[in-house]
Amino acid sequence: MKALVLNCTLKPSPEPSNTEALAKIVVKELERLGVETHMIRVADYDVKTGIKSDLGDGDGWPIILKELLASEILIMATPTWMGTLSSMAMRVMERINGLYPARDDKGRPITYDKVAGFVVTGEEDGARHVVTEIASGLMDVGFTIAPQSYTYWNNGPGPGNSYLESDFRKEWSRETGKMVAANVVAVANALKKTPIPAWK
Structure with missing residues (x-):
């Protein structure tokens, strides 16, 4: 089983990423459970704005998409900016939306059985x-959302320290991250045994 983690920080490598630090907790548990895991920092690729799966020369999305389609599990990791997802995460979602009409060899949405x-x-x-x-x-284009499949960390109300700078309630975020890994793997295994059928 494979998992792809998309780190949607705005910072390119090798800048430290708070989101990556917490995502690594999930990655470690996924790997402990026997899942082959690959983390991609989206900012390291020139993911162009649009909704098609390939926007031509220089577009970094097709490389990421190939990894996504080869994986049973997708972990979306993003910082919060002004109360919502990062612009990088939104760009990823727009490109994933381009998969809406794509079908597999059974006539199902190509993202069926992905968690x-x-x-x-x-x-x-x-x-x-x-x-x-x-x-x-993600649900709209065919992904399955596992129960209790998210972990998060914030510093509380108002501006403050980042994840890497603070020790505030990190233990909860880390333990919940381990649960995320266990739950997405459990659902992915269930779908492997009983795939979602084609509608027609």
């Missing part, structure tokens, strides 16, 4: 809203 989980960080709150926005978009 999604979520990691959100931010100095201020908004994580539950971010999860709701991304989960709704």
Whole structure:
């Protein structure tokens, strides 16, 4: 089984990423459960704005899309900006929306039997809203949303320290991250045994 983690920080490598730090907790547990995991920092690729799967020369999305389609699990990881998902995460969602008409060899949406989980960080709150926005978009194109499949961290009300700078309630976020991994793997295994049928 494979999992793809898309880190939608605005920072390119090698800048430290708060979102990556929390996502690594999920990655470690996925790997402990026997899942082959690959994390991509989307900012390292020139993912062009649009909804098609390939926007031509220089577009970084086709490389990421190939990894996504080869994976049973997708973990969307994003910081919170002004109470919502990062612009990088929104760009990923727009490109994923381009898969809406795509079908597999059984005539099903190409993202059927793929399971999604979520990691959100931010100095201020908004994580539950971010999860709701991304989960709704992924579900719309065919992803399955596992129960209790998100972890998040924020510093409380008002501006403050980032995840890497603070020790505030990190233990909850880390333990919940482990649960995220366990739940997405459980649902992915269930779908492998009983795939979602084609509608017609």
